[in-house]
Amino acid sequence: MLTLAPSRPLRGTIAVPGDKSISHRAVMFGALADGVTEITGFLSGADCLSTVSCFRRLGVSVDFDGPSSRVIVHGRGLRGLTPDPEYIKDGAVRLDTGNSGTTTRILCGILAPQHFDTVLGGDDSVNSRPMKRVMTPLAGMGASITSLSGNGCAPLLIRGAGESGLHAFSYRSPVASAQVKSAILCAGLYADGPVSVTEPSLSRDHTERMLRAFGADVRSSILPGGEGALAEIRPCSRLTGRPVRVPGDISSAAYYIAAASIVPDSEVLLTGVGINPTRAGMLEAARAMGADIEIVRMYDDAEPAADLLVRHAPLHGTVIEGAMIPTLIDELPVLAVMAACAEGRTVIRDAAELKVKETDRIRTVTENLLAMGADVTPTDDGMIIEGKADLQGALIHTCGDHRIAMSFAVASLVADGQTVLDDHACASVSYPSFYKDLAGLAK
Numbered sequence: 001m002l003t004l005a006p007s008r009p010l011r012g013t014i015a016v017p018g019d020k021s022i023s024h025r026a027v028m029f030g031a032l033a034d035g036v037t038e039i040t041g042f043l044s045g046a047d048c049l050s051t052v053s054c055f056r057r058l059g060v061s062v063d064f065d066g067p068s069s070r071v072i073v074h075g076r077g078l079r080g081l082t083p084d085p086e087y088i089k090d091g092a093v094r095l096d097t098g099n100s101g102t103t104t105r106i107l108c109g110i111l112a113p114q115h116f117d118t119v120l121g122g123d124d125s126v127n128s129r130p131m132k133r134v135m136t137p138l139a140g141m142g143a144s145i146t147s148l149s150g151n152g153c154a155p156l157l158i159r160g161a162g163e164s165g166l167h168a169f170s171y172r173s174p175v176a177s178a179q180v181k182s183a184i185l186c187a188g189l190y191a192d193g194p195v196s197v198t199e200p201s202l203s204r205d206h207t208e209r210m211l212r213a214f215g216a217d218v219r220s221s222i223l224p225g226g227e228g229a230l231a232e233i234r235p236c237s238r239l240t241g242r243p244v245r246v247p248g249d250i251s252s253a254a255y256y257i258a259a260a261s262i263v264p265d266s267e268v269l270l271t272g273v274g275i276n277p278t279r280a281g282m283l284e285a286a287r288a289m290g291a292d293i294e295i296v297r298m299y300d301d302a303e304p305a306a307d308l309l310v311r312h313a314p315l316h317g318t319v320i321e322g323a324m325i326p327t328l329i330d331e332l333p334v335l336a337v338m339a340a341c342a343e344g345r346t347v348i349r350d351a352a353e354l355k356v357k358e359t360d361r362i363r364t365v366t367e368n369l370l371a372m373g374a375d376v377t378p379t380d381d382g383m384i385i386e387g388k389a390d391l392q393g394a395l396i397h398t399c400g401d402h403r404i405a406m407s408f409a410v411a412s413l414v415a416d417g418q419t420v421l422d423d424h425a426c427a428s429v430s431y432p433s434f435y436k437d438l439a440g441l442a443k
């Protein structure tokens with residue numbers, strides 16, 4: 001439990017922790033590569049540590065360089081994963097993915113072609129999230145994955161395809177999901193021909209960028225006529241380990257962008273934030289609401305990054321919809337908090353995916369905003385928020401969802417009276433030092 005009170009202006013400079021999506025992938029592809037992968041800026045949040053622990057159980061050695069965010073992955077090669085006998089039960093290695101949906105789904109694609117069997121599962125939240133979205137396309141490639149509880153959720157029994165292998169395949173995904181796309185592309189490394197995924201709009205492309213940098217033949221394109229986006233991979237004999245520099249996580253930066261925007265007299269410099277266009281929709285949506293975000297320096301790398309200067313600004317409502325949604329899906333809870341503090345109406349639509357995140361975020365965002373006195377109506381695929389609310393301190397039920405906890409910590413900064421987060425520790429999934437860092441800016 002954590003009690004929070006209205007804040008003084010936020011002022012200062014902060015380097016947010018490394019990007020969660022990129023940190024996961026650096027460990028995964030480093031493990032499958034030949035040679036060593038040195039990761040700098042790695043996010044040591046619980047989710048990425050779940051990925052590390054899964055690969056350690058598969059015989060991969062991962063060294064942490066002291067308390068720093070430098071991590072060395074000793075790759076085993078595409079065919080080199082070897083389960084630790086200590087974790088084999090009834091012929092299958094047991095892997096625990098904790099709260100991490102990304103680990104669970106992408107691992108399905110990595111484990112399906114192996115020559116051993118796996119039982120893959122996580123905590124109650126992960127074990128209630130839909131897995132058919134990866135099971136169906138992987139089955140189309142010849143994979144054998146069954147939901148042990150028969151409800152399409154983890155725990156999953158993955159029978160390694162081994163010598164019989166996976167096959168060439170083209171899949172049209174009904175959802176724009178980087179986890180689905182990544183699972184299919186990873187399985188495609190091992191297939192007997194090209195594998196492609198078409199998604200209704202482009203989801204984050206970290207997998208494509210990083211696999212390419214590790215030597216895989218991955219092509220991507222935006223299809224004409226609004227037909228979505230295509231990613232294609234050719235089978236690969238080896239990946240080559242390499243240095244990976246992880247930029248700051250824009251999903252973590254989003255809390256400060258929102259906080260500095262809504263707390264009067266704030267001015268915060270966020271350094272080294274990843275601004276990959278498939279992730280940076282939050283900047284566009286916040287600016288459409290009137291946020292004052294200045295790019296003061298750009299860093300050109302495999303993943304582009306920037307220093308962002310954010311100053312308090314009066315906000316107004318906007319519409320957040322369509323192809324923009326996958327580029328800001330994880331930032332919608334904190335954008336909803338900004339919308340409650342903005343003049344006029346904000347409409348969020350085309351975001352039904354919010355229902356299958358760590359919690360049903362249409363429900364958890366609207367219930368908690370209502371508890372704080374905001375005018376918000378949930379819809380089937382988003383919500384409608386009428387501003388500007390005079391937020392009141394309230395008891396916030398985070399439901400163990402890190403993004404709900406951090407979004408409502410931001411709301412508390414402008415609420416009248418005290419706000420209590422019933423479970424605040426869940427922030428450690430993606431941002432272990434969040435509350436300390438936030439308080440540090442208000443001194």
Ligand code: S3P
Binds near residue numbers: 177182330
């Ligand atoms: C992620 C993709 C997104 C996002 C999640 C991380 C990733 O999920 O919400 O937090 O790292 O690939 P979907 O792919 O299901 O949209």
